[in-house]
Amino acid sequence: MKKFFALFSIPASVVDEWRKNTPPEKMKAASEEMMGAWKKWMTDHEKNLVAKGSPLGKTKRVTAKGVSDVRNDLNWYLILEAESHEAAAKMFADNPHLKIPESSVEVMEIPDRPGM
Numbered sequence: 459m460k461k462f463f464a465l466f467s468i469p470a471s472v473v474d475e476w477r478k479n480t481p482p483e484k485m486k487a488a489s490e491e492m493m494g495a496w497k498k499w500m501t502d503h504e505k506n507l508v509a510k511g512s513p514l515g516k517t518k519r520v521t522a523k524g525v526s527d528v529r530n531d532l533n534w535y536l537i538l539e540a541e542s543h544e545a546a547a548k549m550f551a552d553n554p555h556l557k558i559p560e561s562s563v564e565v566m567e568i569p570d571r572p573g574m
Contacts, residue, residue, distance in 0.1 A: 459539040461508060461568040462546040466534040468561045495554035503538070503549055511536030533561075543567050 480488070500510060511534055519528045534555070540546035543565070550556070550563045 459541060460543070460546075462538050462540060462543070463566045463568050464511075464536050464538060464546075464550065465532060465564045465566070466555050466561070467531040467564070468533050468555075468558050469531050470529055472558065472560050492554055492557075495557075499553055506538045506540060506546075506549060507536060508539055509537040537568070 477485070500507065513534050514532050517528050517530055517532070519526050538546060538549065540549065546567075547565045550565065553563060555561050555563060
């Protein structure tokens with residue numbers, strides 16, 4: 459089995475609009491529904507999950523000029539195993555994250571490091 463890194467994204471503008479235009483009770487209900495769907499997806503794919511990942515928080519960008527606060531669209535990560543890159547990517551076809559407008563999941567192979 460090969461290992462893959464999955465990176466979940468939601469455009470910051472989509473999150474901002476949702477927070478601005480969604481009443482608190484609808485926000486809570488939608489969040490609870492999403493968490494239930496996530497738990498089911500995680501259970502359905504548990505045998506392939508190497509690391510269940512975590513949400514991603516605020517970002518600091520480090521350059522030769524120093525450190526700055528930035529905002530990006532990155533939301534969550536996890537690590538999984540699959541027979542192929544295609545098989546890994548297909549696991550996300552029914553992921554509840556994709557119900558969020560303009561969201562995406564990038565799936566990258568984690569190659570073996572030579573000499574390790």
